[in-house]
Amino acid sequence: MAAVLLPILVLIVCAALLSVGMFVVAQLLGPRRVTKVKQMPYESGMDPAHDARRRFDFRFHAVAVAFLVFDVELLFLYPWAVANAVVNRDQQGLARVADAVAVPMWSPGLVFAEMLVFVGLLSVGYVYAWRRGVFRWR
């Protein structure tokens, strides 16, 4: 049990040391110039408290949508990769299940092809957005 948990413990200790260490080192070594903008919660210059009906550049929206496309793509790719690995490892077990419910075994090739179709359709969306000038910052 301890052998299993030891790497996790090491990871926790390393993560804690790294994050605390960065603060400490920044405090010790970093230059400090206190200005009005630097005291704001977001240093990007955006006023954190303002009227909700403020106008907002539409370009941010288009970029956000394009980002979301790839975000969702990754979100699908991870569980697919993990599940596909399980399928490849446990062929016999799945074949037994398939036998029990009297259906044919799915083929790993089909699962792979499905993901290719998904990625392909997303790529089409990417090309479309590109051609329509979503990524052009005008």
Place this chain on the structure above:
Amino acid sequence: MFVDLSTIGLVWPEFILILIAAWIYVGGTLAPGRTTWNVLAWSTYLVVFLVMLKNERALWHDVAAGLVAINGPLIVDYLGQVSRYGCLLLGLLITMIASRAGAERLATEVSGTIMMLVAGLMLVCRANELVFLFVALELISVPTYVLLFLGRADRASGEATVKYFFLSLIASAMLLYGMSTLYGVADGTTVISGTAEVPGIRGALDRLPAGHTSLFLIGWVMVVCGLGFKIAAVPFHFYAPDVYEGTTNINAGLLAVAPKVAGILALIRLVLAVVPADAAWGWPLMWVLAMLTMTWGNVCALWQQNLRRLMAFSSVAHAGYMLIGFTVALVAPAAGGVGATLLYLTVYALAGLGVFAALAYLSDERHEVDGVAELAGLARSHPWVAGALAFCLFSLAGIPPLAGFWGKLALFTGAVRVVLAGDGGVSSWLLVLAVTGVLNAVIAAAYYLRVIGVMYFTAPVTRVAAPGGMGAMLGTLACTLLVLVLSVWPGLAFRMADAADPLLRQARPAVVAAWRMEASAAFAHDGDLAGRWQKGGD
């Protein structure tokens, strides 16, 4: 639920449509031009239609014999088969009507998005699994939002788009909530109609101890609410008048047809399929919905001056008539209520689309025909358009011997048949429903005839131009011709609708449900039945 290559073999037309739609999107950015891509879209529908007809000859033969196959998330039966071809035809008509829709720069978006929507419709036709059905319905909703947005760039159009978007989201959420409840009650089954080996929701419910139905009832009602939005049944109709009024004539035509077809098919596939045989709570709900929907829709349509608002309330009323069929089906499954609804849906879709196609022919992006008064004197300035419009309106009103009359006849005789065969309580309620339906048809005639009267017996106020283009004119003609064919030759449509009724099919003795169909079945030209269909129990 397992998916293999045979499932892909069954949905290849939908795959092709989605691929071509993606190609139209991207191709439109590379080589802009409205006509080229419209022609590609039209020929896609035609070629897919013809190739399907050629390849699925064996499948047609099998499903016409009453065979049903369940393959992964799909159910292959006569209803699915007939309605898929109908959806392709609908796609062709809508693309024709919308051949001048939207801005020139975004023209390909319109035809590509319509093609996505048609793929969604075709998937709904055969959906037999909760997630699959929901995703297919979303494949109709999302393109609809895009099309509403592409319609016109002004305040009213934007308001209509946002209204439809948010209300449709709420409806989808309700539908999803109902589906998840069904999933939970049915012991984690997502297959809707199953076989003996792999039970569907209904089969799983039958094995539950008594007293578990209350939760099932909640899920069922939520599903009815979610789908009620799609067919614009009262009290889920309130978006329809505003959205129709705000958007273009083409989009209003799309809204009047596509979600309604999807909603009715989903009601048949899901709501009717999961009701236990001895349930006494199903039909009163449908009864109330039908009464409210047809009466409210027709009465409100009486004093509308805006054409699209009038047609919106009329589409609400037609949803009410179709709910009569569902009420009948829930009282007596073998009375043919679903078949009558399918016939009515076909007739309504063609005539409704014809009306909006004619209005689209009279409009362009600079000026949409809005008011009833704008049609004054149309019979003199554009006699053909006025004739087609009047013909479709007469059919919607149900004037014999037009197609709309045959649809209403089928619905009302279904109810009356149950009344004549039935016992006391239920049958008197159905008699009230049938009588209300007939009275409503009279009310409806008033406002349809008002429009026709304005066209034929009023002097023109403004000169009506007809800038809608060749596509809209062809669409108008095609819809009118199809309504005409259904009017003079309704027998085939009656027979097909009856054969497509899944409840009638279950009532027939020789039912074979097969769990799996060989991959070759969709492509085979002939061959013996038993070899390709592995028989299972029902």
